[in-house]
Amino acid sequence: MIHEILLSLSGHPSPLLTSSHDDPTSILSSPEKALLKDLAHLSNLHYSLRRDTQIIVDKHPSVTCQAVATSIRADILGAFQRKILEVEEGVLKRDAKWVGGADGKGIGIVPLTSVVGEFRPWVRRLEWLQKSIRFMKGKTGAQTIDYLVGECRTGYVDVEEVALGLVRTAEMAWLRLCSGWVLYGKLPGFGREDFFVQRVGGSVEEYELKRELLPAFVSNATAGSLLFIGRSLNHIRVKSVSRGISPELDLVTKHLKELSTVQFPINSANFSRVIASIRLSLSQTTLQKLLPTSKVIEVLSLLRDFFLLGRGEFANALINEADEKIRSRWRRADNIGYEKRDGLSNIVVKEGEVSAVLSRTWAAMGSLQGRHEEHDEDELLELARDLVQLNIIKPTPSKPTNRIADTPFATLLLSVPVTLTMHIPSPLDLFLTSSDLTTYSAINAYLLSIHRAHLRLTDLWKITTLRRDHPAPPGPPYGSSKSGKAKTRVLRERARERGLVMRNVWATSSAATFFLGETEAWLQGVVGESWTGFGGWVGGEVSEAVEEGDSDDDIWISAGKVAASHPHDPQTLTHAHTRYLSSLAHDLLLTTPSFTNALYTLLQQVDRLVGLVYRLQSLWLAMDLESDEGVVDAYLDLGREEGDVKAELRVVCGVVREGVRGVVAVLGRDVGGDAGWSEDGDEVDEGEDGDGKAYIPVKVGRVDRLLMKLDFGGWFDDGVGGGERDDGF
Known part of the structure; x- marks a missing residue:
């Protein structure tokens, strides 16, 4: 038995x-x-x-x-x-x-x-x-490790002993998989779907971190370091032949010795220290050859100039070319017979035309550069030609990070949603990520749409016949005759009536122009101050001459000179750059949907106002030809269409005024005086350098300063100009 x-x-x-x-x-x-x-x-x-x-x-x-x-x-x-x-x-x-x-x-x-x-x-x-x-x-393996760690605290000594043994086994197996990635940048051959690093879309160079596949003892900062180390080793392997950079066996041995100091069960602080040591060792040796500070400063300057409107001529040229493309599409639609028109398909811009808009923008930039006396080659402009792209946004675009509102500012430049983006060449993708570019694109569309509306409004004053028109008498002898004097009275009466019609438009346009101009200036001030603070951190310090404004050198040039002796490792740059973008998006009020939605509606109405003004001008020109020269278009009822446009203008002017008041009200109610200050809840240690100096975004963008400027004169309180006008404004 x-x-x-x-x-x-x-x-x-x-x-x-x-x-x-x-x-x-x-x-x-x-x-x-x-x-x-x-x-x-x-x-x-x-x-x-x-x-x-x-x-x-x-x-x-x-x-x-x-x-x-x-x-x-x-x-x-x-x-x-x-x-x-x-x-x-x-x-x-x-x-x-x-x-x-x-x-x-x-x-x-x-x-x-x-x-x-x-x-x-x-x-x-x-x-x-x-x-x-x-x-x-x-x-998953990570869930199993976390479960076993928790079971070590059941209170039973025998179960705790068994659980501790299994924790050591599980963590040892996980660390073996991790060591292949940390030492050589290689994904595991077996069990890859359970590994915390995954290829993006099957790419051999793009990787993403799956936080849910990491055990609890791996902090967010350490997880970022793990991803960075493996991606960097892939770059080293790819560039080892083309740049003569050979993988250093001594470095692998050193890192292996660091990993061997990890004790089981793994302590979070000890593991973070080991991974941070490997990251800094890799950054201070091989990666400095791949990504020198000069290249970092160059691409950051490109982003500042072309995405954050640092070069105003680029923004102006892009807006002008986009408007010209839309006008040409409308002219083409007008020239097509009515029976051949197929609705909006005649004016919708296609992918090739969007690329052509950017190509003509580069050509305009080149011709503008050639007009200067000095013909030094603009290397940054040439780099932008190679990297910057203007694309139609796909139906499922990647959403920007940093809690940016999804207000569709990208739809205002052309008749389709377009985005300014950039190809990230290797090794710049060591610190510049696709999510960063998505954020830059969102900020660019936001700033560009405000600048475009401001330009279109100010361009109305260039239409001299609408702004001021006092017809002179015809020349002698007809001008001295009774019919000539009568003709003069008719022309001046017509000009007076049109001036009364435009009075409301000019008052509304002036108010909207003032609002947009002050808002744009405030936003560019936020961009400039944030960029200056980030540049000072990248360079380690900035010379006193630059800080005091006594030097004509650009701050990025001075920062680059200092940075050569105090370089930051690429992961530190990555975290600092992400914190900078998060702070900038917040300070620009892009994380406040109530403000961005109200502003977007206002910009749409401004576009509508400008379009109606140009339409009214073309109608008046046609009516003048009909009455003065006898040129008649039998297919048009100019008088009826003029009445419709004037009625719509009165409505749009009221909508624009209310839109301006609404945006200012949102600024005071939902944003407030302190909301423009930077708010960043990320872990500070993610941005720490080897000497512990973390990048801390400067506090800029006090909204109360903008509100004071907008409140000066009280133009939005009881109607523009402080009171109601007899013309209905």
Whole structure:
């Protein structure tokens, strides 16, 4: 019987333990049945554990879970099997610990209670293992590690001992996978879907971090360092031939020695220190050859000039070319017969035309540069020609980060949503990410739409015939005749009537121009101050001459000179740049949807106002030709259309005035005086350099200063100019 029990405990099914023993004729007593029931439970646990662990070893996608299951089979269940053999050996040797006195036939008696008591401590361990195995099914390696770490605090010493052993096994397996990425930049061959770094769209160079696949002991800053180290090693491998940069075996040995100092269970602070040490070691040696500070400053200057409107001539040229493209599409639609028109498809700009708009913008920039006396080559402009692109936004664009409002400013430049973006060449993608570019594109569309509306309004004053028109008398002798004088009176009366019509338009346009001009100036001040602070950090320090404004050198040139002796590692630049963009987006009020939505509606109405003014001018020119020269278009009712346009202008002027008041009200109500200050909740240690100097965004953009300027004169309180006009304004 004892041997049957031991065989059953070893995982071999036996009727002795599987039978219910409810037969009244059974020779077993009730206590013996209870003891056999306990042994049957233990046997079933052992059998199911061996079965389930084998399934995990064979089929589970996580290497970490497979390692845990293998450890359970080899170590814990192996120890249980050795315990069975120990008991069996003691019984066979008639050890007094298990064998009592002999019966009448001289056979030693083995008390069943002693056998059950010997295996009782294993019941809780195997029950906990069964629960853990069930948890691991369908879980990731990181979830398994976190679960086992939590189970170390159950309060049972034996369970804690088993859990600690499995934690060491799991973390060791995870660290082996991680070491391939940290030392060589290679993804694991097996279990890749459970690894915390994944390729983006199957690309061999673009990677993304899956935070849910990381154990809890890996902090956010350390996770970013892990991603950065592997991506950088990929760049080193790609560039090793083209740039003569060979992978340094001594560096790998040094990093391997750093990893070997990690103790199990892994301590979060110790692991962060090891990874930070590897990152700084890699950055201060090989990566400085790949990404010198001069290249960083160059691309940051490009982003400042062309995305944040640092070069006003580029923004003006782009707006002019875009407007010309829209006008040409409308002219083409007007020239097509009515029966051949197919609605808006005649004026919708297509992908090729969007690219052509940017090409003509570069040509305009080149011709503007050629007009200067000095013909020094603008290297930054040439770099922008190669990298900057203007594209139509796809139906599912990537959303900008930093909680930027999704207000569609990108739809205002052309008849389709377009975005200014940039190709990130290697090795600039070591610190510049696609999400950063998405944020730059969102800020560019925002600033460009305000600048465009401001330009279009101010261009109305260039239409001299609308702004001031006092017709002179015809020349002699006709001008001195009665009919000539009558003609003069008719022309001047017509000019006076049109001036009264335009009075409301000019007042509204002046108010909107003042609002847009002050807002744009304030926003550019925010951009300039933020950029100056970030530039000072990139360079380590800025010369006193630049700080005091006594030098004509650009701050980025001075920063570059200092940065050569105080370089930041690429990951530090990445985190600092992300913090800078987050702060800038907040200070520009792009994270306040109530403001951006109200502003977007106002800009739409400004476009509508400008379009109606140009339409009214063209109507008046046609009416003048009809009345003065006899040129008649039989297909047009100019008088009726003029009335419709004037009525619509009156409505639009009111909408624009209310829009300006609404935006200012939102500024005071939802934004407030302090809301323009930078708010950044990211971990400071993510931006720390090797010497612990973290980038802290400067506090700029007090909205109360803008509100004071807009409130000066009270032009939006009771109508423009402080009171109601007799023309209805």
